[in-house]
Amino acid sequence: MRRYLLSGEGWPYLLVPFIPLAIVLDVANATATAIFIVSAIGVIPTAALMGKATEELAARSGPGIGGLLNVTFGNAPEIIIAVFALAEGLQEVVKASLVGSILGNTLLVLGAAAFVGGLGRDRQYFNRTAASVQSAMLLLATAALVMPAVYEMSVGRGLPAPTAVHIDYDPTVEHLSLAVAIILMLTYVAGLIFSLKTHRDLFNPPHEQEGEEGGRAPWSVRRSVVMLAVAGVAVGVMSEILVGSISEAAKGIGLSEFFIGVIVVAIVGNAAEHWVAVFVAHKNQMDLAVNIAVGSAAQVALFAIPLLVLLSFVIGDFPMPLVFNGFELAGIILAVIIAIQVTNEGETTWFEGLELLAVYVILALAFGFA
Amino acid sequence: MRRYLLSGEGWPYLLVPFIPLAIVLDVANATATAIFIVSAIGVIPTAALMGKATEELAARSGPGIGGLLNVTFGNAPEIIIAVFALAEGLQEVVKASLVGSILGNTLLVLGAAAFVGGLGRDRQYFNRTAASVQSAMLLLATAALVMPAVYEMSVGRGLPAPTAVHIDYDPTVEHLSLAVAIILMLTYVAGLIFSLKTHRDLFNPPHEQEGEEGGRAPWSVRRSVVMLAVAGVAVGVMSEILVGSISEAAKGIGLSEFFIGVIVVAIVGNAAEHWVAVFVAHKNQMDLAVNIAVGSAAQVALFAIPLLVLLSFVIGDFPMPLVFNGFELAGIILAVIIAIQVTNEGETTWFEGLELLAVYVILALAFGFA
């Protein structure tokens, strides 16, 4: 047990005590800053459990359904946080956290994986073809994420300020965003057919490779489903507490809501998954690391974002059109071009990893000054 | 005869009846919308005949002159339509249709070709080197197409609105556009020397591969020239009718002139050629399909656009500087980056084709909302 908790996969569960602590602080009406920090840490073990339960269930379900489960629930914690934030009217924070998730995956995670994995090695190789399919998905999504902003600029309204908390968008751009989200969703479904059916040999299901390492007995279906439900509830509870404290905590800490969304929430929602990518890169499984990082970014862009746009028309008081601010647009475009450049090569070195980390730090600095 | 008309190459001639119908409607002063729709369909067979006559003449002229003919007359229908539009003062529509032609070739045609060709196949391969030369041409042209807009923004005038019908540009940006157009033209001439002389082995003349399929007797030079002349006149007549009806038809249909230029006119002018690309991709001749799609886009960017800028200084009441609106710029940049990404790989799958189609639909949606 202790060995598991200190292993690459087990460490998030060391943070379990933060879950009840967050609930206590929330009930006790502690300061928003304290609630925010504790509940942010509390999200990490719940997201880790959710990922674990999904994988176990997927391992029991055969490659087709299993792949579907893995892919669909892969970003579930982020989506759950976002749903609570939409209900609170934090539409701009949700967009920031989604962009932050793309940046975090392509720059922070891929960078950390390439850096850690590359130390002491000449270079690490991965399968260019599978990676290119995923960076092509990101490129497609970029078109979708940029065009509503182009629309807003062309009609002379300009982009939202990064400090904006609530913006009244024009109904036209809301309809455009809805239409674009539907196209993204349909493309995502086609992508599932591609990766799970017609070209499934291209993609290695991550859980198989991990499974071979551990040698632990797999969970039963029943246990997996129960754990998935427990994790879902736990993520939900933590998310509600986290989201409820964001606005006040932002003032308390002296950071903008934008920065909290794009850096803090994005990291918290992906922390467990991120750690796995770095861990497997260290073990020289660079294929899996690139797949987690770029694949996760592609999934946010093609699944989480359009899903939340659609949901925003029924949850909360006003919809969330796909109009990103200048920082978000610059970040997305840079991240996608860098992801294409890295995946085109099919190899990484520690310095390439460091460069990606440097870009992430530069973006975070600029976001912090916003 | 019937078999030919129902074949991949022959179907456009089924639309011949729309030619006299367009003339009748025009003479009879029918509604602009009816004239527009019928004459747009009538353009398709005339453009197809022009392409066919050019190919036959090229096949008779040896590789050097033949290649030159193919390349130069390849976009003749679009250029003829544009000349009539310039004379009508529809400069903004002309720019939209040229951008639409680049987008149509790199996204719609390449996407449809890769999608249709990829169905039932694992992947399709093509020669990276030839394709990369053409996407590099597109990249060069992007610099030319973007800099006048950068100039306009830097001097604080901003970009034209997509709804603008006639804009009074500053003489400075007109002179800059002229200079840029001349550079593009000179580069195009150098490109001809490259592809027809010093590196002609790189490029397969498309007509040869097609010729082998049909096995039909080639046209005589005399017949080719007569047909080229007939087609030229027919394209001209259809173009004049089409162009004369655009402004009113736009109001009638409820679409902007910009949308009609960038989507409708662009598709109509290229329809026959587009069909061929999809057709050969289906027969797994992906080299030819990529050559038609990306090569045609490069030709519009490096030949048709600068030619029309030069002509605009002598045709019509005011010149057409290379200042594109925000939608056009975003579309060009996205299309070029995507073309580079696709051609760098040297292979396509049905899903990649679908992604390109999705980007085209997203752009068209955004254009439609403009």
Added chain:
Amino acid sequence: MRRYLLSGEGWPYLLVPFIPLAIVLDVANATATAIFIVSAIGVIPTAALMGKATEELAARSGPGIGGLLNVTFGNAPEIIIAVFALAEGLQEVVKASLVGSILGNTLLVLGAAAFVGGLGRDRQYFNRTAASVQSAMLLLATAALVMPAVYEMSVGRGLPAPTAVHIDYDPTVEHLSLAVAIILMLTYVAGLIFSLKTHRDLFNPPHEQEGEEGGRAPWSVRRSVVMLAVAGVAVGVMSEILVGSISEAAKGIGLSEFFIGVIVVAIVGNAAEHWVAVFVAHKNQMDLAVNIAVGSAAQVALFAIPLLVLLSFVIGDFPMPLVFNGFELAGIILAVIIAIQVTNEGETTWFEGLELLAVYVILALAFGFA
């Protein structure tokens, strides 16, 4: 001696007479235009001597220290010119000359090398991996060079006009630029460890290959150091004269200070080095040519630019934040994407070289109209 002066390496010394002439004109209070032109030409031999002395010293110092010397002093002339310009308050000219140096290296030098080298050859090959590391550095730097501008636009202040001579920036963007410069510097240091220590086999020290050609006896350490000192003083003297005449000469010639910085100063500071790249490409040493061109651009972006930002906080009356104008941003982004595309292929042709030159001319035209 005569043979050396007319050789590829020796020609800059034919321009030595311009050095005393510049001093005489300056003392005699000649017109600013005359002083500017003569001192600009006078910079070329001093920069060439500096490069030569650095190489000789590096050849004596073993690969580690030698590489460090080569890399660090490689752009010394440009940095010296920039330091004098900062002291004169010509911050906008300094930024223009640094951007011009990146553009000059990736477009003008690489283009001329590929064009001249490709004439009469089918194609030239170079090592993709080493070149990709350098274009990845450029891509990283682009993030750094773009984000402060994104900040300025997001807070609603917009970009500086290219005609601006002195701009009062907000302290926030000055601090952001400082932070970004420090990140770039740290990455540069990591890059030195990468290229001189952990992965030094990837990079061929240029001087070794040249040395084999000439077969001349190497300089002693003493002679190298003396020459380096002499060259440093000479560059300094020429720079001070040059910089002192820029503002008035700009008016006299009728060009903007921006154009003089981005085209003239950038070319003058790199002329000797540029010539070497074209010369070795002609001898089919394309690896070396690409290394000089793209490597030099990467060094400007990751070393010269952050160094000068740091220095600007202690030299001159006001700091130089990393806020580039629209022309500079468009130029950098185009140049980087083109550099990535070219280096990804690992081969060049004369036409590719011509395309790069065409992009440079198009940019220069747009800059000239600014």
